[in-house]
Amino acid sequence: MQHPLFLITLFVAFTCSLAEARSIEPMKVEVEFLETSTPERIKKIQSAAKLLEKILNTEIFKSRVEGYTHNGVRGYTDSEGRSNEQIYKMIIDGSEVLSPGIDHTANIKITFYYRPSSTVAQTSTQSLVIDFNKKYLDQFTVNEVSGTLIHEWLHKLGFGHSYRYNSRRDHSIPYAIGYMVRDLAEDLIDE
Numbered sequence: 001m002q003h004p005l006f007l008i009t010l011f012v013a014f015t016c017s018l019a020e021a022r023s024i025e026p027m028k029v030e031v032e033f034l035e036t037s038t039p040e041r042i043k044k045i046q047s048a049a050k051l052l053e054k055i056l057n058t059e060i061f062k063s064r065v066e067g068y069t070h071n072g073v074r075g076y077t078d079s080e081g082r083s084n085e086q087i088y089k090m091i092i093d094g095s096e097v098l099s100p101g102i103d104h105t106a107n108i109k110i111t112f113y114y115r116p117s118s119t120v121a122q123t124s125t126q127s128l129v130i131d132f133n134k135k136y137l138d139q140f141t142v143n144e145v146s147g148t149l150i151h152e153w154l155h156k157l158g159f160g161h162s163y164r165y166n167s168r169r170d171h172s173i174p175y176a177i178g179y180m181v182r183d184l185a186e187d188l189i190d191e
């Protein structure tokens with residue numbers, strides 16, 4: 001029979017290696033408001049950002065991003081040949097095209113506008129700002145705002161999608177991961 005101390009040592013060694021394997025730096029979401037708005041709007045975006053941060057650090061988010069398929073094919077549309085694993089790594093690296101550097105942080109700068117259109121938020125590759133349509137911000141639930149924040153921020157990483165609606169667009173990186181976060185956030189709110 002083996003000495004019990006040997007078993008304990010083995011167990012400790014095993015748990016240490018597990019902890020090491022999981023010691024990736026946690027991802028942060030930092031929101032900056034470039035203009036003021038009502039306390040309700042500010043609070044909604046802050047709550048949505050907090051939920052988003054929680055989701056980005058879960059194993060389920062990793063497995064959904066890496067396991068994404070559409071029409072039976074693994075991968076996203078408009079991915080420019082990137083694998084699901086490369087896309088996940090780019091997300092957790094948090095290196096925005098206009099502000100490069102691996103900081104594991106989603107830097108989100110917010111401005112507001114109002115237009116009775118169907119556009120929820122707008123952003124451009126020339127700017128680090130996410131311009132949020134107050135029409136939708138006021139209607140949306142917190143988890144829908146989380147989905148919008150990640151969608152827009154994914155554009156900051158350089159991921160795009162077609163401008164017009166088509167069935168492929170829903171499987172682009174900003175849309176697919178935006179819906180993913182919206183749904184995971186809804187589950188977190190329900191808990």
Ligand SMILES: [Zn+2]
Pocket residue numbers: 151152155161174
């Ligand atoms: Zn978009």
